[in-house]
Amino acid sequence: MSEPRHHASDALLVAYAAGSLDERLAMVVATHLALCSACRAGNATLDAVGGSLLEALAPTAVAGDALGRVLVRLDDDVPSPPRRVAAESWPEPFASALSQGDPITWRRIGLGLRHHVIDRGDGGRGTTLRLLNAAPGAAVPPHEHGGLELTLVLYGAYRDGSDVFRVGDLQEVDEGVKHRPRALPSEACVCLVANERPLRLTRRIDRLMRTILRI
Amino acid sequence: MERAAGDGSTRHAADLLAVARDSDREAFARLFTHFGPRIKSYMMRQGMGAARAEDLAQDAMLAVWRKAGQFDPGRAAVATWVFAIARNLRIDVLRRETHPEAPPEEAAEIPDPTPAADATSDLARQGERLRQAITELPADQAEVIRLAYFSDKPHAAIAAQLGLPLGTVKS
Numbered sequence: 001m002s003e004p005r006h007h008a009s010d011a012l013l014v015a016y017a018a019g020s021l022d023e024r025l026a027m028v029v030a031t032h033l034a035l036c037s038a039c040r041a042g043n044a045t046l047d048a049v050g051g052s053l054l055e056a057l058a059p060t061a062v063a064g065d066a067l068g069r070v071l072v073r074l075d076d077d078v079p080s081p082p083r084r085v086a087a088e089s090w091p092e093p094f095a096s097a098l099s100q101g102d103p104i105t106w107r108r109i110g111l112g113l114r115h116h117v118i119d120r121g122d123g124g125r126g127t128t129l130r131l132l133n134a135a136p137g138a139a140v141p142p143h144e145h146g147g148l149e150l151t152l153v154l155y156g157a158y159r160d161g162s163d164v165f166r167v168g169d170l171q172e173v174d175e176g177v178k179h180r181p182r183a184l185p186s187e188a189c190v191c192l193v194a195n196e197r198p199l200r201l202t203r204r205i206d207r208l209m210r211t212i213l214r215i
Numbered sequence: 216m217e218r219a220a221g222d223g224s225t226r227h228a229a230d231l232l233a234v235a236r237d238s239d240r241e242a243f244a245r246l247f248t249h250f251g252p253r254i255k256s257y258m259m260r261q262g263m264g265a266a267r268a269e270d271l272a273q274d275a276m277l278a279v280w281r282k283a284g285q286f287d288p289g290r291a292a293v294a295t296w297v298f299a300i301a302r303n304l305r306i307d308v309l310r311r312e313t314h315p316e317a318p319p320e321e322a323a324e325i326p327d328p329t330p331a332a333d334a335t336s337d338l339a340r341q342g343e344r345l346r347q348a349i350t351e352l353p354a355d356q357a358e359v360i361r362l363a364y365f366s367d368k369p370h371a372a373i374a375a376q377l378g379l380p381l382g383t384v385k386s
Contacts, residue, residue: 015363
């Protein structure tokens with residue numbers, strides 16, 4: 001597999017390294033890192049920035065018996081981490097997350113698009129995470145975003161404007177940007193998509209469809 | 216009381232390896248003395264009360280003991296590794312969900328270039344360079360970086376603030 005050409009922005013990598021990114025956005029970034037050595041290198045640098053900042057923090061005195069209290073816990077049984085059964089054919093850590101959730105059930109949402117919702121995002125108001133499966137040539141209706149949208153290509157490829165996004169590529173679309181991605185005609189395209197807030201379809205007919213289809 | 220950072224980080228690495236290899240409690244105690252109070256500060260900078268920060272600092276150091284075997288001195292400096300543990304613990308506690316971690320390199324399809332033989336000292340130098348670079352930044356820019364790491368701001372707010380001098384920080 002070739003290296004991705006569309007990367008996480010510095011701001012996104014900083015938020016990920018700082019731990020301030022919503023966990024659904026973080027899942028997309030973490031899975032992109034598995035596929036992108038350039039962003040892994042950037043992430044390592046930003047973790048090192050975190051280490052440097054931690055090192056530079058003025059210490060706050062811990063309780064007098066803090067060390068003693070930890071020392072007596074050293075021999076406690078370690079809780080076994082949840083068993084990770086990585087689903088085949090998906091990159092980590094998404095594969096593990098997927099294996100802990102419901103099995104994939106593709107729901108048709110019309111226009112050659114199907115999706116599997118992984119996280120509805122706090123009752124539909126927060127960030128959502130889903131797999132989007134577009135038939136060859138299928139287009140997502142023109143839409144804009146109430147917040148950040150991250151799309152990671154897992155299979156196939158799509159075009160958005162003059163850019164083509166292939167496996168491993170991460171597309172970061174900011175609030176207010178309107179776009180119309182379309183799967184390449186040659187094969188189906190599967191993407192992991194996180195939306196900070198439900199997207200707004202921009203054409204009335206699509207809005208109507210959305211009401212009907214409840215996407 | 217700050218010791219020279221380069222020496223400090225080399226000694227931290229030796230201590231952490233001793234914990235991993237020999238379950239060396241004295242080495243752990245030294246790591247605790249150095250990092251425990253800093254992790255507590257880190258948690259308090261995130262708006263946690265002193266008691267909670269104290270508990271999490273202890274929990275983080277317990278995780279340092281348990282995960283010591285995963286530390287790879289060729290891949291990260293000790294402070295970096297401890298930072299990641301403290302950050303992930305904080306996320307776990309706040310969201311009660313696991314922060315998706317980047318998978319170990321083996322799981323990734325593209326191997327990294329082989330680390331240089333003296334990677335440990337390289338990392339120590341890199342950490343020192345980063346610290347130096349942050350120190351030398353104009354106060355407002357340094358504060359933006361600290362804010363990015365030490366406050367739970369939404370991504371957009373940070374992005375808006377970031378005229379981030381990452382180019383300065385990246386070597």
